[in-house]
Amino acid sequence: MKADIAIIGAGLAGLTLARELSEHANISLFEKARGLGGRMSTRRRDEHRWDHGAQFFTARSRAFKALLKPFIASGDVVEWQPNITTLSPCQPAYKRPWFEPHYVAAPGMNSLLKAMSPGLNIALQTRVETLQQHNGKWRLLDDKGAELGEFDWVISSAPLPQTQVLLPFAPDTWADFGMLPCYALMLKVNDSDLPVWDAAKVNDSSLRWIAFNHRLPGRNRELGAVVAHSTADWAANHLEDCQDTVRNQLTAEFCALTGVSPQAVKEAQLHRWRYALATEVTKNALGHDPSGYVLDSERKLAACGDWCLGGRVEAAFTSAHQLAARLKQQGF
CATH class of the missing domain: 3.90.660.10 (Polyamine Oxidase; Chain A, domain 2)
Known part of the structure; x- marks a missing residue:
């Protein structure tokens, strides 16, 4: 049975993840904006x-x-x-x-993302506000308290501050990013x-x-x-x-x-x-941890995005591409 994965954010990182994992899992993308793009809007x-x-x-x-x-x-x-x-x-x-x-x-600039999106399950104008653990899965709630579904994995490709608030990682997880x-x-x-x-x-x-x-x-x-x-x-x-x-x-x-x-x-x-x-903190950290993503395999949480690798458009792709490879390698 395929795993159910929620990806938060439908910019380049989120769409890359969805495309690369769609054959191996059931993917649901949640995007708070009216359209695709993030900083490629x-x-x-x-x-x-x-x-x-x-x-x-x-x-x-x-x-x-x-x-x-x-x-x-x-x-x-x-x-x-x-x-x-x-x-x-x-x-x-x-x-x-x-x-x-x-x-x-x-x-x-969002034309690339539109060209990448056909066939993907994307919910626009949907802000994920809360994660709750329920029966071994993650239940997602929107900003109105409505339930968005239960998932085996939750991956955030949102900007760093939003990801920090949403994912229950230890505070020192984010020390090398800004x-x-x-x-x-x-x-x-x-x-x-x-x-x-x-x-x-x-x-x-x-x-x-x-x-x-x-x-x-x-x-x-x-x-x-x-x-x-x-x-x-x-x-x-x-x-x-x-x-x-x-x-x-x-x-x-x-x-x-x-x-x-x-x-x-x-x-x-x-x-x-x-x-x-x-920030320069992020750029300096790249020499110490080149993985380009944040991952907690035990709790089935992860984060990726351009902020993991220095902020360029290609960095968003690379972060998601490397995370997808790791997830496929370890299985779901």
Whole structure:
């Protein structure tokens, strides 16, 4: 008889786990958001789209390249070859080279996840709030107290702070992991009002990254859509500030860095990512524990995600891929 496994979170890690374990177990995915994606989400407003989390990804491991190969063939994933620059308030801009292929999903970053999801049992807008042990299994309850089912295994692919609250691991389990916040500023700006470059790495500023989202492959170039990410330090210092003030400050910084007139900004939105980037503690811990996941085989609990391996998109896949291999090796 197949084991029943609940996976919390339907981002890249959760979907990877589900796909790799579906032949060996009965899988149920629970996602609190309205759609797939996690930090590979796409925000929509009218006809405009912003990839307000991950902007691109690389593929360095053989396993991740193998996952992407059919989606590259189908056009769901496309290599991105942008004109990249480096900006600073105090120094002239200069061209920034890239030395490896960079990819985006098309027409939005969540398109890869949509292409991975057919055939999977996914419950959207379902927040898992409580785990209870019952007759040797784990009973899941949502945020309204409704029962979601009983499962042999529970695996969280949610961000670290949410996983810490949900899974009953010892506090020192999480000592080597941490996450930092980030703001995503989303602007409507006509393409004709923007510089000729496509994206910028920013130094010495409250912003660290700017991309003209509508110029990514598969997007509508006529609908100017800008995404700018703050630094983690700036976000942490302003996390609870008035969000209108934060939005205005970051918009002013964008205009100052790029030379875009404030009058050219037709609309500005803000998204506060409380859990966006892996801390240096996590990165330093990788040399000591390269497993890339957290596992309690006796109680049948586990966790995985990009926060286990340094925060990149590929890290989310690798963490889930390694956990799936371990579970298949030891059996259920």
